[in-house]
Amino acid sequence: MRVLGIETSCDETGVALYDTRHGLLADALYSQVAMHADFGGVVPELASRDHTRKLLPLIDDVLGEAHCGRADLDAIAYTAGPGLVGALMVGASTAHGMARSLDIPVLGVHHMEGHLLAPMLEDDPVAFPFVALLVSGGHTQLVAVEGLGAYRLLGESVDDAAGEAFDKAAKMLELGYPGGPAIARLAEHGDPTRFRFPRPMTDRPGLDFSFSGLKTHTLTTIKALRDEGALDEQAHADIARAFEEAVVDTLVIKCRRALDDTGLKRLVVAGGVSANVRLRERLDHALTKRRAKAFYPRNRFCTDNGAMIAYAGAQRLMAGEHDDSAILAVPRWPLTDLRPPAV
Amino acid sequence: MTSHAASLTHSKGEITTSMPTLLALDASSNACSVALMHRPAGAEADEVSARLSLTPREHTHRLMPMIDDLLAEASLTVEDLDAIAYGHGPGSFTGLRIAAGIAQGLAYGAEKPLIGVSTLAAMAYAAHRQYHLRYVIPALDARMGEIYVGAYYCHQGQLTPLMDEAVMSPEALSLPAGQEDVDWVGVGSGWKLWSSMPAQLQAEIGQHIEDLAPVAEDMAYLASREYLAGQGQSPHLVQPVYLRDKVAWRR
Numbered sequence: 406m407r408v409l410g411i412e413t414s415c416d417e418t419g420v421a422l423y424d425t426r427h428g429l430l431a432d433a434l435y436s437q438v439a440m441h442a443d444f445g446g447v448v449p450e451l452a453s454r455d456h457t458r459k460l461l462p463l464i465d466d467v468l469g470e471a472h473c474g475r476a477d478l479d480a481i482a483y484t485a486g487p488g489l490v491g492a493l494m495v496g497a498s499t500a501h502g503m504a505r506s507l508d509i510p511v512l513g514v515h516h517m518e519g520h521l522l523a524p525m526l527e528d529d530p531v532a533f534p535f536v537a538l539l540v541s542g543g544h545t546q547l548v549a550v551e552g553l554g555a556y557r558l559l560g561e562s563v564d565d566a567a568g569e570a571f572d573k574a575a576k577m578l579e580l581g582y583p584g585g586p587a588i589a590r591l592a593e594h595g596d597p598t599r600f601r602f603p604r605p606m607t608d609r610p611g612l613d614f615s616f617s618g619l620k621t622h623t624l625t626t627i628k629a630l631r632d633e634g635a636l637d638e639q640a641h642a643d644i645a646r647a648f649e650e651a652v653v654d655t656l657v658i659k660c661r662r663a664l665d666d667t668g669l670k671r672l673v674v675a676g677g678v679s680a681n682v683r684l685r686e687r688l689d690h691a692l693t694k695r696r697a698k699a700f701y702p703r704n705r706f707c708t709d710n711g712a713m714i715a716y717a718g719a720q721r722l723m724a725g726e727h728d729d730s731a732i733l734a735v736p737r738w739p740l741t742d743l744r745p746p747a748v
Numbered sequence: 749m750t751s752h753a754a755s756l757t758h759s760k761g762e763i764t765t766s767m768p769t770l771l772a773l774d775a776s777s778n779a780c781s782v783a784l785m786h787r788p789a790g791a792e793a794d795e796v797s798a799r800l801s802l803t804p805r806e807h808t809h810r811l812m813p814m815i816d817d818l819l820a821e822a823s824l825t826v827e828d829l830d831a832i833a834y835g836h837g838p839g840s841f842t843g844l845r846i847a848a849g850i851a852q853g854l855a856y857g858a859e860k861p862l863i864g865v866s867t868l869a870a871m872a873y874a875a876h877r878q879y880h881l882r883y884v885i886p887a888l889d890a891r892m893g894e895i896y897v898g899a900y901y902c903h904q905g906q907l908t909p910l911m912d913e914a915v916m917s918p919e920a921l922s923l924p925a926g927q928e929d930v931d932w933v934g935v936g937s938g939w940k941l942w943s944s945m946p947a948q949l950q951a952e953i954g955q956h957i958e959d960l961a962p963v964a965e966d967m968a969y970l971a972s973r974e975y976l977a978g979q980g981q982s983p984h985l986v987q988p989v990y991l992r993d994k995v996a997w998r999r
């Protein structure tokens with residue numbers, strides 16, 4: 406089955422073609438990051454307009470790259486949520502229109518299920534069951550995954566998502582948007598011993614996260630240094646390092662705990678923050694010690710992309726799932742509302 | 749779901765030359781609509797059948813079934829169409845993109861040309877078709893105290909624009925220069941802001957009909973002319989026309 410995947414939930418237009426026998430045939434991405442950078446974050450109306458401009462050309466590119474005609478498609482999967490409702494509607498309505506004229510099934514896919522299954526596109530794919538850490542701009546969740554659609558929430562952030570915390574800290578340090586990569590780059594030159602930031606909610610049991618206190622701590626540190634006239638370039642780097650260490654440490658502690666609680670030996674890490682190199686190093690180290698293994702999507706598929714939507718959609722389409730004539734755009738949609746495909 | 753889907757008039761005989769088989773859709777306002785222009789087997793003339801749904805927040809649920817219905821009723825598939833058209837705006841931003849997405853998807857999938865139709869032109873055409881008006885100023889409420897507005901001369905089913913469509917405050921509206929002494933009629937929700945319009949304009953406008961909205965049926969007529977004039981385009985080129993491009997982009 407050849408499935409076209411369409412992702413337009415936020416600020417990237419992603420399209421890919423996945424073949425259930427031959428794997429990923431092509432994928433293309435257009436990122437709007439530069440456009441939104443001037444505004445310090447995603448402007449929903451601009452994002453939606455840009456999806457409408459970019460989507461068909463990207464579909465054309467992907468089909469061209471795969472040497473496929475429109476008639477070679479067997480189904481279309483699109484991101485139905487969660488995300489920005491106006492942006493979601495662009496992909497959803499285009500998918501439905503196209504599926505109707507090609508007379509093929511179409512399916513709305515959960516964006517986070519896409520992230521969750523993204524490591525299955527790699528050469529060494531993870532097998533069920535596993536624990537998943539979803540860390541992105543909008544999510545920080547630990548989920549026990551028994552199989553497709555069988556998700557149990559183990560813990561999540563009670564306030565900011567980890568990626569959001571990176572973005573906010575970057576703003577305080579006057580780095581650009583998105584903040585994650587910028588902080589990571591600056592942290593390279595930072596002294597890890599100069600400041601120690603708190604590891605929120607790690608001193609008590611449970612798998613929930615909180616990152617808003619860390620944000621306040623960062624702001625207080627910056628203010629104090631500025632008042633002393635000591636907020637130089639090195640101080641910036643040292644703060645970035647302390648911040649990154651604190652987030653990474655917190656995530657690693659909770660992942661260890663989740664594996665211990667569930668007795669599982671496989672961990673999937675997905676979402677934009679999973680591109681963070683220090684996080685991967687620490688996790689690999691922690692997991693090797695307990696003979697567990699971490700699985701990551703390739704870097705390109707850590708952030709939003711069409712390939713993960715094509716893949717997740719294909720799994721459900723193969724089981725016979727598809728939309729009726731309603732075009733789906735669901736801005737809020739808990740992952741745990743999903744069910745395994747009805748057989 | 750409180751859906752109101754009504755079958756509109758089947759207007760016959762109005763057209764003499766052979767028209768294209770064409771599907772038009774619109775989601776630019778609180779209503780959404782679909783129209784199919786075709787010549788039924790054995791019939792002498794083309795006809796336009798249409799569906800309308802007054803379900804403000806349910807365009808995404810209503811449009812595909814209406815398209816399916818009309819095509820099934822005429823025993824046609826998307827393959828049989830010569831072209832697709834949609835209301836490209838101005839109007840509700842999200843609505844424009846829903847219509848654009850469906851229309852682009854349909855056209856791209858079936859490799860058909862796409863035609864974008866102005867919602868304001870469609871309103872002028874409706875005024876001409878229904879009330880035989882000639883000089884029409886269609887205006888839509890653009891929120892934020894502004895209107896989307898255009899001006900058209902309508903003659904024998906042909907529309908000639910007399911000003912560039914624009915978004916403006918009702919206080920700034922004036923008749924096209926040199927055309928003040930004809931019998932102008934205002935149509936559309938924009939005229940609800942009548943009290944904010946200049947006194948001079950109020951004196952010049954014969955009457956205004958607030959209760960006239962853009963629908964796909966009028967777009968089908970306008971698009972068929974465009975199609976016959978060779979104006980069908982590759983689908984990705986036919987983008988929504990928002991008119992409001994410089995809003996303070998708040999986060």
Ligand SMILES: Nc1ncnc2c1ncn2[C@@H]1O[C@H](COP(=O)(O)OP(=O)(O)OP(=O)(O)O)[C@@H](O)[C@H]1O
Pocket residue numbers: 415416487488540541542543544567568569571572583584585586589676677678679680681682707708709
């Ligand atoms: N190397 C990195 N280190 C830390 N954070 C990073 C890194 N690269 C990206 N990020 C963060 O990842 C986030 C973007 O990830 P992604 O595109 O998956 O999420 P999103 O679209 O914002 O949210 P969601 O997918 O939850 O709707 C941003 O917050 C960004 O700062």
